[in-house]
Amino acid sequence: MIMNEFGLLNWVVLGAYLCVSIGIGAAMGRKVHSSSDYFLGDRSIPWWAIGISVVSTYVSALTFLGGPAWAYSEGLSVLAIHLNYPLVIFFVSCFFLPFFYNSGVASIYDYQEKRFGPASRVVMAGVFLVSQTLTTAAVLYATSLVLEFITGIDVTVCIVIVTIAAMLYTLMGGLAAVIWTDVIQAGILFAGAFVIVYLLLQQMPVPLGEALADLKSRGMTDAIKTDLDINKVTTVWSGVIAMTLFHITIYGANQMMVQRTLAAKSIGDAKKSIMMMGYGAFFIYFLFILLGILFYFFYQGREFENGNTIILQFAAEYGFPGLLGLIAAAVLAASMSSMDSALNSMSTVSTIDFYKRFFRKDADDSHYLKVSRGFTVFWAVLIIVPALLFAKSEGSILEVLSKLGSYFVGAKLSMFGLGFFSKNTTERGLLVGVAAGFAVVWWVATNTDVAWPWYAAIGALVNIPVSYIASLLIDGRQEKYSEYTVAGQRELFSNSGRPVKEGNWFVIPGAVDKQSYGLLVFFVLSVCSLLAFNYMIG
Template sequence: MAEFGALNWSILVIYVIANLGLGFFLGKKIHSADDFFLGDRSIPWWAIGISVVSTYVSALTFLGGPAWSYTDGLSVIAIHLNYPLVIFFVVTFFLPFFFNSGVASIYEYQEKRFGPASRSVMSGVFLLSQGLTSAAVLYATSLVLEFITGLPVEYCIAIVTLIALIYTSLGGIAAVIWTDVIQAGILFVGAFVILFALLGEMPVPVAEALAQLKAQGRTDALDFSVDMTRVTTVWSGVIAMTLFHVTVYGANQMMVQRTLAAKNIGDAKKSFLMMGFGAFFIYFLFILLGVLFYSYYGGREFENGNTIILQFATDYGLPGLMGLIAAAVLAASMSSLDSAFNSMSTVSTVDFYQRYFKPGESGEHYLKVSRLFTVFWAVMIVIPALMFAESEGSVLETLSKVGSYFVGAKLSMFALGFFSKHTTERGLLIGVAVGFVVIWYVATNTDIAWPWYCAIGGAVNISVSLLASLALDGRQEEYSPYTVVGQKAQFAAEGRPEKEGNWYLIPGRVDRVSYYLLGLFILTVVFLYLFNAMIG
C-alpha cells in the first residue's frame, strides 16, 4: 500500500470525492421517480453521447481489450467493426419507437405490441443479463484496487459497489450522465498517456516492432475464414456481432434510457451517432495497445492478463501515473455500474412494482422505491462478481460470452415486434423458450464460437415464434400500430409530420447523416487492410 504513494492516493481520492459531490448536488433536484429515471429532459445531447460511449467502453475495455489482443492479436478488432452498422439500425428503427412513446422503461413497448407477459419476460431477461454484465465490470475494477493496494479482491468489490451506489441513488440518471462525462475524460487521458509512454519505451523502433508482429501474424485484423468455431473473423464481427450489438444498444434499457432524457428526437439520435462514428477508433486504440504490449514484454505470460496495462504503469514509474490509471479504470467502471444500477432500478420499479403491486401511487413513493431497488441490485451483483474473480481470461471476452446467451431472445422479441404481422404473444413466448434451449445445447455440445449464439438464437426464436403464432392464433388481419408498417399508417392517418427539424420521427425512415455511417464502415475495413499491408 505504501508503494502507491501519496500523489497517487490524492488523485484517486479527489476523483472519488468529486463523483460523490456531484451526486449529492444533483440529488437536490430529484423530487419524483420521473426525475430519477429521466431527469428534466434538458441534458445536452453531447453529454448523453459521451455517457453512451463511456458506459460501454468500460473497465472491461480498458483492461480486457489489451488482454485479449495480447493473446489473439489485432484480429480482435473484427468483433468491433460493426458499430457504424449497429447505430444505423438503432437510430432508424429503435429510438423513434421509444422516444415517441414517452416511456421510462423501453420494455413497455413489449406490452403495447404483444401483451403484459412478454413485457415481464423481456424485463426479467434484462435484469438477469445486466446483473451478470455488471458483475463482470465490478470484478474488473476490483482487480485494479487489489493490484495497487494489496487489499483482497472481495474488499475491493465492496468498496467499488458502495461508491457507485451512493452517487447513483442520490442523483438518478442526471448523476449517471454527468459523472460519465467526467469519467470519460479521465479514461481517455489515461489511455493516451499509456500509449505515448509505451511508444517511447519500446525496446526497438515501432516500425521494426510492427514488422516483427506482422511476421508472427499478429497485425492482420481481417480474417475472412468462414469457420464458425473461430471467434475473431470478419464474418463473426460483421454478421453475428452486428446482431449482438444491435440488441446491446437498441434493446437494452441501460443504453437507451439516457437518450430518453434528451430534449427531442434529434438530440436522442445525435447522442447515439457519437458512438457510431467514434467506437471503432476507441476500440482500435485499446486493442492496438495489447498488440504493442506483446512486443514490449516479448510475449511473456502473465498470471492474469487483465493486469498487463497496470503492470506497465508500474514498470514505467512516472509519478502520479498509477493514480491516473487507477482513477481511469475506476472511472470506466463507475460509468457502467451507475448506468446499470439506475436502469435496473427503473425496470424493477416500472415493469414489476408499479405494474403489478402498487399502481397509481405518487411520484414520491416511486422515487423511494426506486432508490431501494438501486440498493438491492447493488448488493445482488456482488455475488456473481465474486464468481468472476475465479476467471483468469480476458474479462472483456468473458463478458461477451455471458451476454451472448441472452441477446437472441432480445433480438427476436423486438425484430418480430417491429416487422411481423402475424406474431402473437403466445407464439412469441414459445419461441423464446425454445431459443434458450437451443443456445444452451449449442454452447455445451458444439464448438461453434460464442459470437454466433445471437444469430442462431435469434433465427430459432423468430422461426418458432412465427410458426407457433400461426398454429395457435392464425393469421392476423392487419399490422399492429406498434410495427413499422403500422406506425407509418398511423402517422399518415393522423396527419402527423414525419420529421422534427431534420430528424425523422417515424421509424424506418433513414436520416441523411446515418448514410455516412455506412461509408465509415467501408473505410474502417479498408483502413485495417492498408494498416497491415503497409507494415514492413
C-alpha cells in the first residue's frame, strides 16, 4: 500500500479538509432553531450555492474514480448516458418543482398522499429509505476502499471515520451545513480533477492532438454510437431515451435532490439552481470521461487489477508534494457530499412521513428538531452495517444491491407521472401497478441481458397501463381531475385568480419558462459538439 509514502503534508491537507467541513457545520448550527431550519435552512441560501450542492451530491466518489475507469475500457461512448441532463432538467423544472415548491412542505412524498392516499406515501417513502441506505452504503464502501489504498488505514476504520465526519456537520447544521460544505467539497473535487488533467498532459509522451488521433484509430473517441442493441449500455439511444427516464426520477422524484431546491428563496431560484445541473453535467462528465481515455493512451491500455485505482496510481507515481493528500480529500469530498445529503433527507422523511404522521402529530417544534437529529444519528449508524457487509463480500452483494436500486425507478416515475396527468388512476390501482412493474423488472434483470438503464422504461411501460386498468376495475372512472394533477392545478389557478407567474418564472405546473428552452438548444449543441469533436481529430 501507499501508506509509507503518504507523508505529513498529505495528512495535513486531508486533516484540514475534515476540520473545515466540521467547522462549517458548527457555524451553521447557530442558525438552526427549528425543524424547518434543519430540513430547509432559513431560505436565505443563494441559488448558485444550492445548484452547486445539487451537482456535487450526484458526482460522488464513484464518478470521480469510476468515470475514468469506465472510459478506460469503453471509450468516450460512456458520455452518451449523460447527454440527457438538459432534457431531464427541462421536465423536472416544468412539472416536478412547481408541485413540490407550491406545497410548502419539506417532504416530496406528502404529494403522494394528497394525490392518491396515505398508503402510496408510505410505500414510496419506504422505498426511498431502503434504496438510499443501500446506495449510500455502496458509496461509503467504495470511498473507504480508496482511502485504505491511499493511507493504509483499514477499510473498516475508514468507513467509521467517514460516517462520523459527515454525521457531525449534518447533525449540527442541517441542510444549510450540507449545502455550504457541498460548495467547499465541489471546489476540492474539481481542483483535484483539474490538477490530475494538467499533470497528465504534462507527462504525455506526444502532443495531445497525436494522442487523440491514436485513440480515434482505436475507436475510443466516438461518443455517439447508434447501435440499436438494448443489451448495450453506452449507446445514444440508451442515453437519450432510457437514461432520460431514469434521471428524471433521480432529480424529480428523489427527496435527496429535490429537498435542497425547496430551500430556495423563490420558485425562480429553485429552478435556476437545478438548471445548473442541466448545463453543467455535460462538461463535468466530459472532463472525467476524457481523463479516462487519456489514461488509456498514457498507460497504453495496460490492465489494472482494479480500474478505479488508475487516478490513485498516477498520483502515487508522479510524487508531486501534497498531491495524494489533495486526491484523498477530493475523493472524501465527493463521498461526503453524497452522504451528508442522504443523511439529511432520510432524517426529513423519517420525521415527517413516519414519526410525525403516525406517532406524534401534535408535538412542539423543538421536539421534532430533536427527533430529526436523532434520526440523523440512527441512519448514520445503520448505513455502516451494509457498508461493512460489502467490505466482507467479494463484490457480488454490491453488484446485486446496486441493480436492486434501479428496480424501483420505473415505479417512482410512474407514480409521479400518473399523479400529474391521469384522471382515473387511484391509489389501489396504482399499488397493483407498482407490484406488477417491479415483478417484470425483476424478471428482466435476472433472466435477460437487457442493459440496466432500460429498467426504468420497462418498469414504466408495465406500471402505467396496469395501474390505469386496475384503477378502472377496482374504483371505476373518476368524475374530475384531482386538484393535484396538472389539469387540476390549471383549474385551481383559474378559479382562484392566483397569478401563474412569480417574477419571470411560472409557478403553475406544466407551463414552460422561456429560460427552459435554452436547455433544449444546449442538448442539441452538446450532441453536435461530440460529433464534431470526433470528426475534427486528425
